[in-house]
Amino acid sequence: MPDSPGLELIAHELDDAAAGSVLSTYHEHGQACLIVDPQRILEVLGWLRDTPAQEYRFLASLHGVDYLPSEPRFGVVYELLNMPRVERLRVRAALADPGGEELPEIDSCMPLFAGAEFQEREVYDFFGIVFRGHPDLRRILMPEDYVGWPQRRDFPVGGEPVIFTHTEREVPRWYA
Amino acid sequence: MRREKLRALAPLEEPRSPTDLRVRQLRARDLLRGDLEGPDLEQHVAEATLPTTMAKTIGWARANSIFPATFGLACCAIEMMSMVSPRYDIARFGAENMRASPRQADMLILSGRVSIKMAPVVRRIYDQMLEPKWVISMGACSSSGGMFANYAVVQGADKFMPVDIHIPGCPPRPEALVYGFNKLQRMILGNPDSGxxxxxxxxxxxxxxxxxxxxxxxxxxxxxxxxxxxxxxxxxxxxxxxxxxxxxx
The missing domain is CATH 1.10.287 (Helix Hairpins)
Structure with missing residues (x-):
């Protein structure tokens, strides 16, 4: 786990290698996180994977987050792991919502980490984030003809009202 | 007191007179000779044969030899599996033989939540089963969606297929499942439980x-x-x- 100064060192080196890619950093609960520009995600991940002093070669997890109502709305989070040193580093791409029917887009990291295939499909399935260059981007858990992005915070939870004796009155004319 | 009540519920037939008995004996002799015809023959058959119907016999046979499909959906399936074990022993009621093919099964136990992606699969398995077939919806999830009131789970399996018995519980204990199964048997026998x-x-x-x-x-x-x-x-x-x-x- 890089400590707080270690994280700053990584951020500075990364900023030297790919200028302007790091937007901010934070170190909380012993976890280090880089918040980066989504346009340059491949550069960042590639640098973290291949630079001799870093060598975060394993993508432990890839997931999406919806931060509604804060801006930028979406985050794609990459949990990287250096196995020999057992060091973990979180990289978060802050994605803005393009609004309307358009979906936010980000480069697929499959050229770097082939194991990201299904996880990117899952993020697409639940958050509607499009991964450019993904070979087979379609729904993975929800039915293929499903409409909507169910894990977004503005998506209705679903279910239906259940009638108990004490809620009966809230469901008008349930007996009809 | 008690006997009177019983008599009121199901009055016994009056004991027959000795003459009546003699008439019946003569009629039986005529039958053996082949002399009995028309309404007399009808009456003799009605009196002498066991008043049972084919439907009842078939129902009895069906109810006591049910082949459940080997089909588990979620955690309720664990309870369903133990129903076959010696401890709960569904073999006592003739349903221990779980068939791996829906073509050979005549009972489907919906043991768990049905997600909207699973629903067409469940429906297909149900459609593949041969008639007559019965469905037990086991536990809260398959009966009403249970705790999964969300976008991914069907709120009650009877939205897309017929269900005969709903068993409450989360999950129901195997005893509850066996009890529900007994109710299903009574239903098949044409004598459903009034509760x-x-x-x-x-x-x-x-x-x-x-x-x-x-x-x-x-x-x-x-x-x-x-x-x-x-x-x-x-x-x-x-x-x-x-x-x-x-x-x-």
């Missing part, structure tokens, strides 16, 4: 009997009254039927 309200003389104490408390709106009160009337009428019809059935047998 505890009959046994405890509690017809008409359903929740909507609350109308009497005066807290219901006129609209609701009307619905309550109608529902209660229906329930009482249905129950007395059932009671009449079963009394009739006992007399016939």
């Amino acid at each position: 505890w309200r009959r046994r405890y003389k509690a017809i008409g104490t359903e929740e909507w009997a609350r109308a009497a408390t005066g807290t219901a709106s006129p609209d609701e009160a009307e619905a309550y009254a109608a529902a209660r009337e229906l329930s009482v009428a249905y129950d007395s019809a059932r009671a009449q039927e079963s009394r009739q059935g006992r007399r016939d047998a």
